[in-house]
Amino acid sequence: MTSDAPAPDLPSALAFAQALIRCPSVTPEEGGALGVVADALKQAGFTISRPVFSERETPDVENLYARYGTKSPLLVFAGHTDVVPPGDEGAWRHPPFAGETEGGMLYGRGAVDMKGAIAAMLSAVLGFIRRHPDFNGSIAFLITGDEEGPAINGSVKLLEWAHKRGERFDHCLLGEPTNPHNLGDMIKIGRRGSLTGAITVEGVQGHVGYPHLARNPIDGMVRLLAALKAAPFDTGTAHFDATNLEITTLDVGNPATNVIPGEARAVFNVRFNDIWTPETLAAEIDRRLREAAGNEVTYRLDLEPTNAIAFLTPPDAFTGFVQDAIEAQTGIRPQLSTTGGTSDARFINSYCPVVEFGLVGQTMHKVDEHVAISDLEGLAAIYHGILMRYFKVAATK
Numbered sequence: 001m002t003s004d005a006p007a008p009d010l011p012s013a014l015a016f017a018q019a020l021i022r023c024p025s026v027t028p029e030e031g032g033a034l035g036v037v038a039d040a041l042k043q044a045g046f047t048i049s050r051p052v053f054s055e056r057e058t059p060d061v062e063n064l065y066a067r068y069g070t071k072s073p074l075l076v077f078a079g080h081t082d083v084v085p086p087g088d089e090g091a092w093r094h095p096p097f098a099g100e101t102e103g104g105m106l107y108g109r110g111a112v113d114m115k116g117a118i119a120a121m122l123s124a125v126l127g128f129i130r131r132h133p134d135f136n137g138s139i140a141f142l143i144t145g146d147e148e149g150p151a152i153n154g155s156v157k158l159l160e161w162a163h164k165r166g167e168r169f170d171h172c173l174l175g176e177p178t179n180p181h182n183l184g185d186m187i188k189i190g191r192r193g194s195l196t197g198a199i200t201v202e203g204v205q206g207h208v209g210y211p212h213l214a215r216n217p218i219d220g221m222v223r224l225l226a227a228l229k230a231a232p233f234d235t236g237t238a239h240f241d242a243t244n245l246e247i248t249t250l251d252v253g254n255p256a257t258n259v260i261p262g263e264a265r266a267v268f269n270v271r272f273n274d275i276w277t278p279e280t281l282a283a284e285i286d287r288r289l290r291e292a293a294g295n296e297v298t299y300r301l302d303l304e305p306t307n308a309i310a311f312l313t314p315p316d317a318f319t320g321f322v323q324d325a326i327e328a329q330t331g332i333r334p335q336l337s338t339t340g341g342t343s344d345a346r347f348i349n350s351y352c353p354v355v356e357f358g359l360v361g362q363t364m365h366k367v368d369e370h371v372a373i374s375d376l377e378g379l380a381a382i383y384h385g386i387l388m389r390y391f392k393v394a395a396t397k
Contacts, residue, residue, distance in 0.1 A: 010127035013380040014106060014373055016040065016119035018099035023109035025081050027149035028059040033081035037118065037143055041066045043161065045133075046141070051161055053153035061153035065162055068129060069138030075168035075390055077121045077383075078115045078348060080154070082364050083110040086394050091367050092218030101325035104373055111371040113364035117175030120376055128393075135391045140167070147344050155344040156307070159351055169352035171318050171393040173386065176343050177361030183375045183382075187322055188336035188356035190239060191346055192271040195278055195303065197285065199224055202298040204264035216263035218252060220297035225250075225266060227292030228285065233272070239312055240273030240338050243281075272337075274310040308342045312347040318390070319353035322355055325385030330376055346351035357382070 021247050025031030039047045046066040054060045067074075086096035086109045089321070094100040094107035095312070101107070125139055142162070144154030179185040181299055201221045204216025225247060233243035247268050252261040272281050313319065315336060327333045334357070348354040359379060363369045387393070 010380050010384060011115075011123045011133060012125040013119045013376040014101075016122045017106055017111065017116050017371075017376055020081065020115035020119055021099040021106075021110055022097055023081070024097045025083060025110075025145070026085050026200055027082040028061050028146050028153075030062045030145055031114070032144065034064045034143065037064055037081065037122065038124065038204070040122050041068075043265045044129050045067065051158065053157040053161075055152050058150055058152050063143065063145055063154060063158045064143040065158060066141040066217070067167070068140075071137055072168075073390075074138040074140055075387070076142050076169045076172040076352070077125065077175070078142040078155075078172050078342065078344065078354070079114050079118045079121070079175040080117065080144045081110075081115060082145045082148050083115070084148050087367060088187030093368050097340060097367075101373065103395060106376065107370045107372045108366060109369055111369050112177050112361060113356055113365075113369070114175050114177060115178070116371045117358040117379060120379035120383055121175060121228065123377075123380035124202060124387060126295050128387045132391075132393050135393055137391050139387075140169070142348075144171070144344065147320075151302065151344070155336055155347045159347055161168075163351065165313055166299045171390070172348050172352050172354040172381070173322070174343065174345050174348065174354055174356040175358040176301070176345075176356045177358045177364050178337075178356050179358070179360040181296075181360065181362075182330070182332065183360060183378050184326045184334055186337050187319065187326070187334045188338065188340065188343075188345070189315065189319060190274070191308075191310065191340070191342055192240065192273055193276065193278065193306070193310035194308035194342055195270045195281055195306050197268055197270075197274065197303040199266045199268070200300045200302070202300075203260065203262050203264065206259055206260045208244070209259050211260065214260040219263065220293070221250070221264040222268055222301065223297060224289055224292050224299060225289045233270075233281075233284065233386045234275050235382075237273055237275060239336070240310070243270060243272040243276060245270045268360060272310055274312055277311065278306050278309065308346055311346060312313065312338065313349065313353045313355055315381060316353070318353060321354055321389040322386055324356060325382050325389060327359070328385055329382045
């Protein structure tokens, strides 16, 4: 039900998206992308800040915070202008940083993840303010430059920085690509947590013809991994799927066929729901391994630090506004979901309720990443509809 034309009185989301894509902002480079956002918002009367954050052994990252208005409620549009590398640029049908269009599609790195959504935000917000400059509330943009990187000098520090300056957010809309197939399919109201661990089993290297002189660590590893996978961690909750553990590597580093290896190593990742915290999940994993190992398997468990904790924004009036705006534009009542990977919403959730809605994610991070122009303009219209409902502004001709 969307069209290629901008919604009435909204600036072209396509034009903003092309300008952003033409900035080679591969993490951690700013590449001019934050400048595009800052210039557009400054002309509309936003106050702009572009703090740079640092950490030892990580690259400096420039971020952007912009605000229009001083009253509450404060609705925040969040996202990132950094993108993953394009890879072999010769494999692209259209240059990854050219912002070219063909057949109703816009091509370029970040078209979906997530410069397209930021462009739609700019279109919606600028069109809304132009028609309703004295609306009852405030709007902010929270844009980072390292979501695709280590996520150390971006949203975490930008949120802390804003909070220390007295900024208090009421709700946040994050523009990650959330739709599996069509614009309007899905809103993310939470995310699962992520915990990665490594198991190292110690053995004794030896000749396969003399097994009594060796100890095969693979036997012990099979025993431990079977214990981790034997029983479900849970059966899920009202809004989350069941916690799942996947073995991602299993290595012994042994090129010989007649040698029992001296060590085996496996890596696993757990995507967990809100039944667990990283601490309680780690305790359960440790319990399972200890019981399986008994006094017969010598092993070491190493768990990586994680800031990916499961969270949920319970459905309420805000999620209703978002669903209503999506349905009005697309004719689709979106599913409320907590599936997928992690996002910066896990950081924002500590400051205010956050939901995610953006473009269709099928081509993100791929060669020839592209988005339908009709989806770009449709997303701008949806964001505009959310603004109208959130601030209860009557439509005017």
